[in-house]
Amino acid sequence: MALAQRIEDRDEGQARAPAIASALRTIETEREGLACLMAAIGNGLGEPFAQAVARIGAARGRVICTGMGKSGHVARKIAATMASTGTPALYVHPAEASHGDLGMIQPDDVVLALSWSGETTELADIIGYTRRYRVGLVAITSNAASTLGREADTCLALPKAKEACPNGLAPTTSTAMQLALGDALAVALLEARGFSARDFSVFHPGGRLGASLRQVREVMHGGERLPLVALGTPMRAAVAEIDAKGFGSVLVVDDEGRLAGILTDGDVRRAIFSREGLEGLPVEAVMTHNPRTIAPETLLAKALQIQEAMKITALVVVDQDRPVGLVHYHDLLRTGVA
Structure with missing residues (x-):
């Protein structure tokens, strides 16, 4: 045979x-x-x-x-x-x-x-x-x-x-x-x-190409959906905000509303094994400083490229150093870009 x-x-x-x-x-x-x-x-x-x-x-x-x-x-x-x-x-x-x-x-x-x-x-x-x-x-x-x-x-x-x-x-x-x-x-x-690519998107609204030419502002989560806490917030409260908003992360801002960092599920997991009394620590003791950010007018194709290159699931959308939104990898999946 x-x-x-x-x-x-x-x-x-x-x-x-x-x-x-x-x-x-x-x-x-x-x-x-x-x-x-x-x-x-x-x-x-x-x-x-x-x-x-x-x-x-x-x-x-x-x-x-x-x-x-x-x-x-x-x-x-x-x-x-x-x-x-x-x-x-x-x-x-x-x-x-x-x-x-x-x-x-x-x-x-x-x-x-x-x-x-x-x-x-x-x-x-x-x-x-x-x-x-x-x-x-x-x-x-x-x-x-x-x-x-x-x-x-x-x-x-x-x-x-x-x-x-x-x-x-x-x-x-x-x-x-x-x-x-x-x-x-x-x-x-x-x-x-x-x-420009933005001009191109006007004539290509359909399919995967059209999705990739949409802007981040069109799919980002903002307003009351945005997970936010201030510097000095105890970890217990910060984790509660993560759970409440369901994005696996929370953005940390200073007194003037500028982005100071991001606390992710991964940050919390790593801290559990390296710190004692985690619940009472301020959020800045555990958060990631200088998180990866993106502008609202950025194309979704670029957002996908950054997420895949950096191996991260969420990008902070900022306008004049202030967080205005969060775009998650799942959002890109839903739009058909990824």
Whole structure:
């Protein structure tokens, strides 16, 4: 039985080997294409790329992304990436544009048209429309001498590269290059606008990503739920406050309400074995001084990072050195961040 299993495993491994080799060849070929793209940006393509960023960034309207076939699918993704990172964008199907959707394109917009050959028939009406009504046109094509390349205000000419398809026909490396250049445009525009993680959260309220972009103030426990005692409070009373609020800790403040320390269940357990007369001691004799704090506007993703790195379950939320809240690891679990 063991021998039969080994033979079966060997046969399965031999059957998988061609697929694995194919995957490695595809990725290697596409990586070579991206390397060519990087070289091109450093040698000639960089200037029109900067012009495209400036043109789109200065536009008062939207980026109208368009393309047919595989280029159209890439254009849709570029539009989605731009829209989610602070550059208003939408996709217009070039064939539909010829039947009324040209009305979606306004004079303040910029058209970003993708066509590997630059001679895609369905793009003709959009190109003509942009020229007639002086709408900005940025082209991504491999043929700067094509109709699209010649008519564009800015032409981003992609370098020639071998397709990963063994027949050299299916768009593979070419679409990877288009997508990478589109991402580069979106990120350059994001950086030029100073688009922050907080801005990003406005467009990504759903799922785990949306949860991680929420702020600590949205989930922290504050007000009467906040476990607080003053310096000088006897340990018995401090432990009672821990039990009453149920967070496994109590915050200690000075006479002016500034954070002085934190007493945790762990502090109490350790003190039991090292001190006598624990109940009568003041809280500051046992508490942890200089606890880890965080600001109310901190993102939950950052709070999670700190808790996991420091191996702590709670963070004190402070505003001008005064505790205003407590965020527990369980709160992050409930929001879906952790």
